[in-house]
Amino acid sequence: MIKTPYYLISEKKLKDNLKILNKVKAESGCKILLAQKCYSIYQTYPLLSSVLDGTCSSGPFEAELSHKYFGKENHVHKIAFSDDDISKLVDITDFIVFNSENQLSKYAKYFNDKKIGLRINPEFSTQEKAIYDPSKRFSRMGITEENLKKIPPSMLDSVSGFHFHTLCEQNSDDLSATLDVFEEKFSKYLWNLEWLNFGGGHHITRADYDLDLLIDRIKYFSDKYNIQIYLEPGEAVALDAGELVTTVLDIVQNEKNIAVLDTSAACHMPDVLEMPYRPPLKDSAEVGEREFNYILAGPTCLAGDIIGEYSFDRELKIGDELYFQDMAIYTMVKNNTFNGMPLPSIVLQKENGEQEVLRKFGYSDFESRL
């Protein structure tokens, strides 16, 4: 028996997602990268790299992980690189994407034999959540049309591609609307470029995603401008490919029933509080829909460490195991040991039925970060 809490990654579901991504690649000619900031379980990289073309990284640590374990195209973009970042990246990076004229003029010279790109801000929002909208007013993310015009053409000579990233959990209609604006503003540059990266945020492996429109739009750009299109999804790669298994430690009453778990929103699923959202839970329903209702909460001292309210067909008991769904993404890469909370183990549910413990954590992991 594996002790809770643990993340349980589904090999089968990763493969299902890869099948869909492979279809997009085959039918559109695009290349697809894993955004490691969302999911970095390198023990599964041999599987992912059998379909995906490489990774994108947010800095030297992720780039090094990719270099060690993924071994294909290594793309790096950071809003602002330091000298130290650059010295670590020169040897292992294939594509480097700068966010400003300053960064381009300071660091491009170190990447003469690599592909150099610029992140563009199309200044076009297709979503309401400001925390996830790089196109919002006063955004630091990407070079605006006006700022791009100020970059001397001689400096642009070293640039072989553009990158934009403005979506989050969106369908291809929002991508398409963004591409219309992007083309209108930047087409004159595209004729001279080799590659164009549409960023991440494409919810490609979600059941209602319009794959045909995505494929059409990729083909339109690559045919018209003779350019290699890249996508760099994080979520779509590992969507719905993991559970967080937890045990009910106690049940207390204060007007409502409250089940205290051995997992924490603040430590093990921070997006629940940041985004915020209520994660799906196996064998449960919305509050009020079934007879037995509970607030599910963490054991930490943060009063707001609440995962959400759920209802069940049966009474919860101390010792019951619960299974939070869609927990492979933005969890293991973001978790922390606030309150001295133990980190959940990481377990792979293999297709052949075996469970392989990839990582266990203990006191030393807590101490080593202090």
Ligand SMILES: *Cc1c(COP(=O)(O)O)cnc(C)c1O
């Ligand atoms: C976050 C991010 C991604 C991945 O986004 P998902 O929503 O996980 O698909 C890709 N590229 C950049 C630049 C990002 O910031």
